[in-house]
Amino acid sequence: RKGGFTHYMLKEIYEQPQSFYETIRAGISERVRKMVMEADEITLVACGTSYHTALIFKYLAESLCSIPVRVEMGSEFKYFTPPLRGLVIAVSQSGETADTIAALKMAKARNCPTLAITNMQGSTVTRIADQTLLMRAGPEISVAATKSYIAQLAALMEIINVRCEGAFDDVLSHAHLAIEDVLLQEIKEAVDLCAKAEHIFFVGRGPFYPVSMEGALKMKEISYVHAEGYAAGELKHGPFALLTSETPVVAICTPCPTYGVMASNIKEMKARRAPIIAIGVFGDTELAEIVDIFIPIPKTHLLVQVLTASVVLQLLAYHTACALQRDVDKPRNLAKSVTVE
Ligand code: F6R
Numbered sequence: 001r002k003g004g005f006t007h008y009m010l011k012e013i014y015e016q017p018q019s020f021y022e023t024i025r026a027g028i029s030e031r032v033r034k035m036v037m038e039a040d041e042i043t044l045v046a047c048g049t050s051y052h053t054a055l056i057f058k059y060l061a062e063s064l065c066s067i068p069v070r071v072e073m074g075s076e077f078k079y080f081t082p083p084l085r086g087l088v089i090a091v092s093q094s095g096e097t098a099d100t101i102a103a104l105k106m107a108k109a110r111n112c113p114t115l116a117i118t119n120m121q122g123s124t125v126t127r128i129a130d131q132t133l134l135m136r137a138g139p140e141i142s143v144a145a146t147k148s149y150i151a152q153l154a155a156l157m158e159i160i161n162v163r164c165e166g167a168f169d170d171v172l173s174h175a176h177l178a179i180e181d182v183l184l185q186e187i188k189e190a191v192d193l194c195a196k197a198e199h200i201f202f203v204g205r206g207p208f209y210p211v212s213m214e215g216a217l218k219m220k221e222i223s224y225v226h227a228e229g230y231a232a233g234e235l236k237h238g239p240f241a242l243l244t245s246e247t248p249v250v251a252i253c254t255p256c257p258t259y260g261v262m263a264s265n266i267k268e269m270k271a272r273r274a275p276i277i278a279i280g281v282f283g284d285t286e287l288a289e290i291v292d293i294f295i296p297i298p299k300t301h302l303l304v305q306v307l308t309a310s311v312v313l314q315l316l317a318y319h320t321a322c323a324l325q326r327d328v329d330k331p332r333n334l335a336k337s338v339t340v341e
Pocket residue numbers: 047048049050051091092093094095096097100143144145146217218221336337338
């Protein structure tokens with residue numbers, strides 16, 4: 001059933017080009033399209049990995065289509081419900097996460113239009129929300145979310161594309177090819193470094209900040225190595241005190257408006273002796289020269305960089321967990337779906 005793969009997680013990582021492609025191909029129904037076009041503000045509620053895709057959406061949607069977006073954790077929302085206006089989107093792979101369901105119910109009670117983005121047809125969120133946008137990841141067996149994360153991003157990027165009148169049609173219809181390329185990326189040196197570490201920082205700016213949070217979550221979840229996702233510019237406001245030659249920093253530094261400032265953050269971290277694993281684009285020799293390990297991803301549109309950088313971080317967590325002989329598909333203390341608050 002694992003189709004020749006050692007773990008479901010690796011199989012599911014490899015299914016991501018298809019997961020992204022199928023979700024884009026399925027498109028968005030007229031009713032969801034109308035809902036998205038009519039919204040003058042969007043609030044997303046989610047937990048865990050789904051919370052990270054929601055944060056990525058916030059950065060991308062606010063900068064690419066100027067719509068105000070707020071993101072709330074399901075577990076916080078219920079007890080400290082913010083004033084709500086506009087469309088409320090619940091993002092949940094399983095559609096059964098108790099905290100996300102509770103938040104969605106609060107939004108309904110306040111008469112907001114509601115949309116569920118989920119991988120599970122007929123799940124609880126689809127029965128509560130006014131409309132559903134189904135991700136096409138297929139069943140995800142491994143506890144760690146991978147192909148559902150990519151499918152969520154596909155669905156959320158489709159929403160951005162709708163708001164931008166199809167400006168990203170071409171980018172989105174070819175993105176799966178870049179995801180395919182990155183699956184073959186060699187990362188052994190980085191894995192060896194992470195497997196020896198007790199603490200790892202993951203840093204990025206803009207949408208790469210939540211991508212880093214997701215990279216850290218995957219690392220913690222399956223390898224049990226302590227990892228923190230941080231906004232690169234915030235490290236100097238405290239966490240610098242933790243940097244030593246034994247604390248690797250995984251930094252995402254690709255061509256985008258924050259490239260220059262990100263590169264100077266990397267130099268500051270190097271000056272504190274932290275070994276740097278940088279994810280940059282092919283051909284960026286300048287960056288490759290200042291870091292310890294350089295992992296290249298294809299030079300593509302920002303939307304696609306978000307996907308490919310995420311896949312590299314999933315592979316890093318996966319191979320680190322394997323090197324440490326962890327139970328990758330069933331990490332300790334965790335369940336696939338958290339149905340209690
Ligand atoms: C991490 C992971 C969890 C889920 C979270 C929400 O790999 O899988 O953090 O993302 O429990 O689950 P859903 O998306 O089903 O609501």
